[in-house]
Amino acid sequence: RIADHSTGDVAVDFYHRYKDDVKLMKNIGLNAFRMSISWSRILPRGNLSGGVNKEGIAFYNNVINELLANGITPFVTIFHWDLPQGLEDEYLGFLSPRIIDDYKDFAELCFKEFGDRVKHWATLNEPYIFASGGYDGGLTGNAAPGRCSNRAICAEGDSATEPYIVGHNLLLAHATAVKLYRENISRLDVRAAQRALDFMYGWFIHPIVYGDYPRTMRSIVGDRLPKFTKEQAELVKGSFDYVGLNYYTGNFARHVVSSGGNVSSATDIKASLSTEANGVSIGTPTAVSYFDDYPKGLHDLLVYTKERYNNPTIYITETGMTDGNNITKYAIDDDGRISFYNGHIRAVHRAIEQGVDVKGFFAWSLLDNFEWGSGYTQRFGIIYIDYENDLKRIPKESADWFKNSLNAK
CATH class of the missing domain: 3.20.20.80 (Glycosidases)
Incomplete structure (x- = not known):
């Protein structure tokens, strides 16, 4: 009515x-x-x-x-x-x-x-x-x-x-x-996470361990994905002494229905990746929206590599946190970076205790530098570079933290 x-x-x-x-x-x-x-x-x-x-x-x-x-x-x-x-x-x-x-x-x-x-x-x-x-x-x-x-x-x-x-x-x-x-x-989201791992990580580690691309890639990409000959597979398989692993953050993965539009390596994954889901961040937000401080992700990736890829020797060849292009007095007071490295080194130790063969850890980076894509707008270094003052080097508090941590061994 x-x-x-x-x-x-x-x-x-x-x-x-x-x-x-x-x-x-x-x-x-x-x-x-x-x-x-x-x-x-x-x-x-x-x-x-x-x-x-x-x-x-x-x-x-x-x-x-x-x-x-x-x-x-x-x-x-x-x-x-x-x-x-x-x-x-x-x-x-x-x-x-x-x-x-x-x-x-x-x-x-x-x-x-x-x-x-x-x-x-x-x-x-x-x-x-x-x-x-x-x-x-x-x-x-x-x-x-x-x-x-x-x-x-x-x-x-x-x-x-x-x-x-x-x-x-x-x-x-x-x-x-x-x-x-x-x-x-x-x-569906769990499968999307596995697809993302296969396309972004397995794409390169799977062939050097097993001699071929992940089955997920084969089934989705089909004839667009080149095939190794028998000789090529033998050449690629085992062609490493250690795995160099770069890690910065983790992401939530969500299943994406294929739109039927343009096909690309990005759309083949059929997943959207983000550090935020339903208003919740995966880790501690940083100055860059797509980099959360999430040490658990490094631990989990190390354990995953051990279990899926026969526990290769691993060096963490890059991990680090950026902040904005702050002026000197704010940039050198980088407690957030100290927290980042402390959490990630502890995550590596936990993985080692679980049998992961990690042999080394490299921080990105020693110096603030020119970043691909970002130029000078982001600072990853534990040493500040004063671009306006003859490229003067000024150690940040994180550099002192590393010094004290290494001397305490």
Whole structure:
């Protein structure tokens, strides 16, 4: 029952005008937008057996992509009261436990189609209002499906029981979707992490240990990945005395659905990597957004190398922390760098105690220097270089820390 007897068939025509609306958001300076997925727009009959509306999927993909292209993060509500009429007609919607599986299928479809870009989900919008307003007359008695005990306003319903049944099924539908997301999406992310390791690390260490590329690369890249001849495989296999390992930070990995667009070595990984997930940093943030202080990542990579690649001799040939191009009095007071090295050296010791064959550790770097890509905007050194004063060398506190640590051996 709508106060002015109107319908939402057109509403504000966001369906056709979303690009203009996103421009308005960007002009205002918004960085997030809350939206919902219309259940019947992607599942016209409410369930998978009734078919998937590809045009509906495409619409939401377009909206999400437009938001992201304009620096706006989508926050997506899965169910905002628009229950498909087919499910209401078939079994009275949320009055039946059958709704739980259909809601789960709807949520899973959303996760599958949009989850590579949507990282913030809400399962239900205002469940109290939905249960009370739709099944007990609620605050105003005008919510769908309009069931209650008062026959003056409701043809059917039982205000004494139905709101609680609906609330119960809402909770179970919510929990089922959350369980699905945590289990299935997490498994996909675990596989994404392994793919990232295979493409970024295994690409070069796997051939020198085993004589071929990782199977993950072979299966994804196919004929685009060159094949070693028998003689080449024999030449490559075992062609090392030690592994030089450079490590700076760890990343969360998330599974990415292939967009079907341009193919590259980056898209072959089918994973997005970031030091932040769901608002949580993987380690201690530093001056550079893509470098977190995360010593556990070094420990885990060393143990992984031992177990997967027959425990080769390893030298840590680079690890270090950058800070901004600070003036001298701030740059030499680098407690953060001391904490970084202390944590990472301890991580190496733990790995050695677990049998990893680490023989040495090199800090990056002795001197602040010219960095590929960053030029002089970042400083990794334990010795400060005064670029404005004849390249004068000034030891930072981290240099003193190394001196004291080495002398304490």
